[in-house]
Amino acid sequence: MLIEMHCHTEEHSRCSFVSAADLVRRIHAKGLQGIVLTDHHYLWPQKGLEALRRRAGVPEHFLIFSGQEVKTPELGDVLVYGADVSLPPGTPLSEIRRRFPGAALVWAHPYRSGRLPTEADLRHPLLDGIEIFNSNQSVRENCRGLRQWHQLRFTAIAGTDTHGPSYAGLYPTLFDHPLSDLAELAGELKKGRCRPFLKEIPKAGSKNRVTEVTIGAKGLDEIRERIIIKTLDTPCQWSKAERAHHILQSLSDHGFARGPYRVPLPIDEDSSTLTLIEEGVRGRSLYDRLLGAPKAEGRRYLQLTARWLARLHNCRLLLTPADEFLAEEQRRLPRYVQRFLDIGHPHSRRAAEIMEVVDERERRLLTGRPELLIQGHGDFHPKNILLGQDRQDDPSTLFVAAIDFESSLTLPPAYDVGSFLAQFRNQFFGHPQILVDYPEELFLSAYLEERSAVEDDFHGQVELFRARTNLSIAAYLIKVGMGGSEDLWRVLVEAEQALSAGMPTPGEGRRHRGGPA
Structure with missing residues (x-):
């Protein structure tokens, strides 16, 4: 099942300018099977969710749940799925875990603003997962999340962090098994039976190890991130590929980034792993x-x-x-x-x-x-x-x-x-x-x-x-x-x-x- 795991409504998040009903309708129209509203420090009551379904006019099989985004002193914003009350800002992770042992806790947008989380934080014992894709992270930051997920193999989700109508449902999470309620969703997440929705395709015929990655769900506006990850086998190959990477950067700076004449935009490089990432x-x-x-x-x-x-x-x-x-x-x-x-x-x-x-x-x-x-x-x-x-x-x-x-x-x-x-x-x-x-x-x-x-x-x-x-x-x-x-x-x-x-x-x-x- 494809679920939107992170979104905000204008009714209960001052930063959002999309109504809950419009958000639900857009997520349903995009072909997803459910949505979890995650307003800041606000849990929608069940009756509110039932009224929302009627306003949105979506069928009963489309899932509408409520979690919440909570600012914690340890890690900042954390998505909480399964607490039964609204939690105030500054609630410690340890208190959330003690009060709601069945809830799933996911670190929200940890790569935003250029941050690179440590392995210790990504493996925090009170966390159940990491949000590696988020629309409020740059392409480079989403790529860093993808790389660390592959390196460390923690449980990962994607969340659009929707605040407006145009990009609703862009980064859904894929659950392996059908869900019927929020408790099942939290349980599946805690068992690691979910992942960000993406395609990773090895490119045939390449001299190096090249993977094309397409992130997120296709919509009417065709907005999806596509990246190329190149892993070189030798320092000699790295030197040649890295030089080409820098040439692309210079060309993008000289007018080839957008418009009718382009080159693939360089996104990131890591000499320690001989890896280059560019826009697909x-x-x-x-x-x-x-x-x-x-x-x-x-x-x-x-x-x-x-x-x-x-x-x-x-x-x-x-x-x-x-x-x-x-x-x-x-x-x-x-x-x-x-x-x-x-x-x-x-x-x-x-x-x-x-x-x-x-x-x-x-x-x-x-x-x-x-x-x-x-x-x-x-x-x-x-x-x-x-x-x-x-x-x-x-x-x-x-x-x-x-x-x-x-x-x-x-x-x-x-x-x-x-x-x-x-x-x-x-x-x-x-x-x-x-x-x-x-x-x-x-x-x-x-x-x-x-x-x-x-x-x-x-x-x-x-x-x-x-x-x-x-x-x-x-x-x-x-x-x-x-x-x-x-x-x-x-x-x-x-x-x-x-x-x-x-x-x-x-x-x-x-x-x-x-x-x-």
């Missing part, structure tokens, strides 16, 4: 969207994606060392060719020649041109772009978000553009109509319209990095056992074509221009 983005990948969208909508999605990238580049952030890009390329490019050599691939020489040209042009491009380097995404492709809506019934709330910043470097902006175009063609090559309906000029035009300025040789740079990405795709095909596929031959040919198309001409590379090509 509700949406589907650009890849999946384009496969099923009407053409007009798909074109809008692709243009939004291009504008997201241009806005990132317009920030001209410098968050990682400037010399890292070329140094990383010196490690990556030979690795791609080595994949060919390791299996004696017949196109090993061809791959080596492509690598040599890419390497020489990258060095020449960046020599003496530090102004080219800005913080880029580093792995920008259709499966790393999510599109969603804040409200499913309101298309104006559409947003695009990029994920996976572990490859983010200070790099030439053309790297992200060329990489995207190469990956786009490769990922959709088996869907030729997609390539017809969404030509790369659509992406490039939207990108250039949004960019504040680009180099005069920008298109040549894009072709260089398109070729470089095709070489990496070919190496990946060998890695997954597809070295003999026609796709490998195709991407090598396309790499050579890109290098020919991007051949620099004398005098290119110093002037800047803005706007579309």
Whole structure:
């Protein structure tokens, strides 16, 4: 059974501005099976609850109980389920336990205002449970509650702490067995046969241990917290993931927190457990969207994606060392060719020649041109772009978000553009109509319209990095056992074509221009 365990009414809590009848109706409409009113130091009499049911017009099987929130000298606010009188402020826990041995006592919102409870307090002998989710705690504070619950395995509940109508029933508690009265509810809680209502789903295919957590009940307004918990296995993995976490924080500070262009918001990090927590983005990948969208909508999605990238580049952030890009390329490019050599691939020489040209042009491009380097995404492709809506019934709330910043470097902006175009063609090559309906000029035009300025040789740079990405795709095909596929031959040919198309001409590379090509 799903029960709202913590809420306040305007009749008996001065801090609330929702009537008891409205609160009951909203909780019932949301699909929960019951509600416990927990006004401050006030216990509703049974006749009052019966009259409330009639005013609210809910069926008899919907449970309406009354507990109370009591301020104690030991732990502050505690939810009391099962006392038969209203308790005054300052009543000690020991007195409540002595007078009402069958009552269940739950520490209310212990993580609020940045508090981090000690293990001793969470295991207080007079407590029966801990409220780990509460609407008056921040997402970070709710996450801390979740982590400590998993670490210490105490009995936990969720409570919305409702004071208004819009978020009623957001954080219910799930009871394992049916309930008929408040005494049964208290007994089940004391036995630990309940938990916060949430979904925890391990993410398949991740290099690290990643869990997606959705907290609370879905309502008409779709307001639910979704978080991603990443646990790294080694200090090396932690270092890379933590850097990406800090890049996300900087981007969120530069306008990518809300609105149509976003990144997942970083929430918390714990170096002692190698754990990172970030906001989960509700949406589907650009890849999946384009496969099923009407053409007009798909074109809008692709243009939004291009504008997201241009806005990132317009920030001209410098968050990682400037010399890292070329140094990383010196490690990556030979690795791609080595994949060919390791299996004696017949196109090993061809791959080596492509690598040599890419390497020489990258060095020449960046020599003496530090102004080219800005913080880029580093792995920008259709499966790393999510599109969603804040409200499913309101298309104006559409947003695009990029994920996976572990490859983010200070790099030439053309790297992200060329990489995207190469990956786009490769990922959709088996869907030729997609390539017809969404030509790369659509992406490039939207990108250039949004960019504040680009180099005069920008298109040549894009072709260089398109070729470089095709070489990496070919190496990946060998890695997954597809070295003999026609796709490998195709991407090598396309790499050579890109290098020919991007051949620099004398005098290119110093002037800047803005706007579309």
